[in-house]
Amino acid sequence: MIYDEEFETLPREALEAIQLKRLQRVVEKVYATVPFYKKAFDEKGVKPDDIRSLEDLQKLPFTMKQDLRDNYPFAMFATPMQNVVRIHASSGTTGKPTVVGYTRRDIDTWSELMARTLAAAGTHKGDIVHNAYGYGLFTGGLGFHYGTERLGASVIPVSGGNTKRQVLLMKDFGPTVLTCTPSYALRLAEVADDEGVDFKSLKFKVGVFGAEPWSENMRWEIEKKLGLDAVDIFGLSEIIGPGVAVECVEAKQGLHIFEDHFIPEVIDPETGQVLPYGEPGELVFTTLTKEAFPLIRYRTRDLSTLYREPCKCGRTLVRMGRITGRSDDMLIIRGVNVFPSQIESVLMARKDVAPYYLLIVERKGRMDSLGVDVEINEDVFSGDVKDLQPKEREIEKDIKDMLGVSCKVRLKAPKTIQRSEGKAERVIDKRKL
Numbered sequence: 001m002i003y004d005e006e007f008e009t010l011p012r013e014a015l016e017a018i019q020l021k022r023l024q025r026v027v028e029k030v031y032a033t034v035p036f037y038k039k040a041f042d043e044k045g046v047k048p049d050d051i052r053s054l055e056d057l058q059k060l061p062f063t064m065k066q067d068l069r070d071n072y073p074f075a076m077f078a079t080p081m082q083n084v085v086r087i088h089a090s091s092g093t094t095g096k097p098t099v100v101g102y103t104r105r106d107i108d109t110w111s112e113l114m115a116r117t118l119a120a121a122g123t124h125k126g127d128i129v130h131n132a133y134g135y136g137l138f139t140g141g142l143g144f145h146y147g148t149e150r151l152g153a154s155v156i157p158v159s160g161g162n163t164k165r166q167v168l169l170m171k172d173f174g175p176t177v178l179t180c181t182p183s184y185a186l187r188l189a190e191v192a193d194d195e196g197v198d199f200k201s202l203k204f205k206v207g208v209f210g211a212e213p214w215s216e217n218m219r220w221e222i223e224k225k226l227g228l229d230a231v232d233i234f235g236l237s238e239i240i241g242p243g244v245a246v247e248c249v250e251a252k253q254g255l256h257i258f259e260d261h262f263i264p265e266v267i268d269p270e271t272g273q274v275l276p277y278g279e280p281g282e283l284v285f286t287t288l289t290k291e292a293f294p295l296i297r298y299r300t301r302d303l304s305t306l307y308r309e310p311c312k313c314g315r316t317l318v319r320m321g322r323i324t325g326r327s328d329d330m331l332i333i334r335g336v337n338v339f340p341s342q343i344e345s346v347l348m349a350r351k352d353v354a355p356y357y358l359l360i361v362e363r364k365g366r367m368d369s370l371g372v373d374v375e376i377n378e379d380v381f382s383g384d385v386k387d388l389q390p391k392e393r394e395i396e397k398d399i400k401d402m403l404g405v406s407c408k409v410r411l412k413a414p415k416t417i418q419r420s421e422g423k424a425e426r427v428i429d430k431r432k433l
């Protein structure tokens with residue numbers, strides 16, 4: 001279902017006209033109200049008046065995560081504090097959290113975008129949404145909460161954790177839509193299994209999973225285990241939270257970006273050069289409608305690709321490919337660049353391992369070494385990890401063949417790798433310690 005028929009299916013020209021008008025307005029506003037932007041624009045010699053076409057966006061400077069940290073906590077706000085009705089912060093996955101604010105109208109916009117998101121994923125009025133994204137400073141829980149209410153479906157604000165109780169509620173309340181991180185979805189299925197509840201016999205038809213990287217193979221694994229359509233959702237607190245982009249359940253091929261509110265660009269992370277559609281690089285977003293915390297050309301460090309081919313769902317919004325990693329997540333192991341998601345892909349292509357893994361990077365002498373701990377599947381486990389050595393060598397070979405990096409695989413007994421309730425921690429880089 002398309003929630004906002006008018007804005008999600010605009011012809012390109014009409015959409016671009018709206019984008020330009022909104023861009024001009026936001027650029028003027030940040031220049032006048034946020035000292036950081038005034039200084040950054042002046043240094044580049046660009047004035048709000050110079051923005052006459054969408055291409056002129058490229059004249060504007062980038063905003064980096066470090067800029068937000070330098071202006072911690074509120075100095076990037078473009079509204080006086082008395083208009084700010086909500087504060088959130090990023091999860092702090094990669095350092096000090098960044099703080100974001102919302103006016104009442106921002107909350108309204110966000111709710112609309114999350115209603116669109118849930119509808120695109122196949123949620124309707126009458127659905128019951130089991131919302132296991134964390135409630136609190138993290139934007140996931142409340143973002144989904146407001147969106148579900150806006151759509152008119154029912155929300156169960158269960159948040160993360162207390163997994164056994166969640167299973168009980170899922171059994172008793174019969175929710176039809178599951179919202180949480182993909183890693184927590186697997187955890188829920190595992191605990192259901194322990195509790196003798198057949199997850200597939202629950203009423204779920206769709207899961208809206210995001211907030212952390214996951215691979216296409218992980219999607220198949222989740223769909224098979226949980227018996228639902230697994231849809232990818234993308235967002236980050238700096239831009240608004242969840243509700244920046246989502247896959248439509250019809251195609252499940254790339255995430256539609258809500259371009260009437262956010263202009264996406266993909267750049268070469270080394271040179272800052274804007275790349276054409278179809279080429280992978282770092283995602284950059286400009287917010288068009290946010291009041292309290294507008295962002296101009298924000299470098300997300302997330303890697304993806306933009307596609308503008310039409311989609312069978314009827315939306316005219318561009319799509320971004322699944323995030324392949326964060327530029328700061330990339331591991332360089334003896335000169336070979338690898339992303340955790342690539343290793344996940346290789347692991348999940350095998351039938352004999354479970355979707356729980358941990359990558360451990362160490363420096364031995366002057367050599368970096370990559371350890372891959374992964375759980376063996378229960379049904380092929382003899383009870384003794386020593387029997388698994390031939391398999392470990394096999395997986396090492398898989399990884400070497402596909403990614404060109406040597407590693408040491410250690411198969412672990414079932415249920416020995418730490419489970420997550422929110423964003424899974426997949427990498428331990430001991431080199432930084």
Ligand code: ADP
Nearest residue numbers: 090091092093210211212213233234236237323
């Ligand atoms: P933090 O940067 O502290 O994790 P957020 O909680 O705002 O802060 O999370 C946003 C980040 O989560 C994104 O920049 C991206 O790296 C990751 N993310 C969100 N959704 C997805 C997704 N669907 N696939 C991969 N990564 C995602």
Ligand code: ZN
Nearest residue numbers: 248251311313
């Ligand atoms: Zn679509």
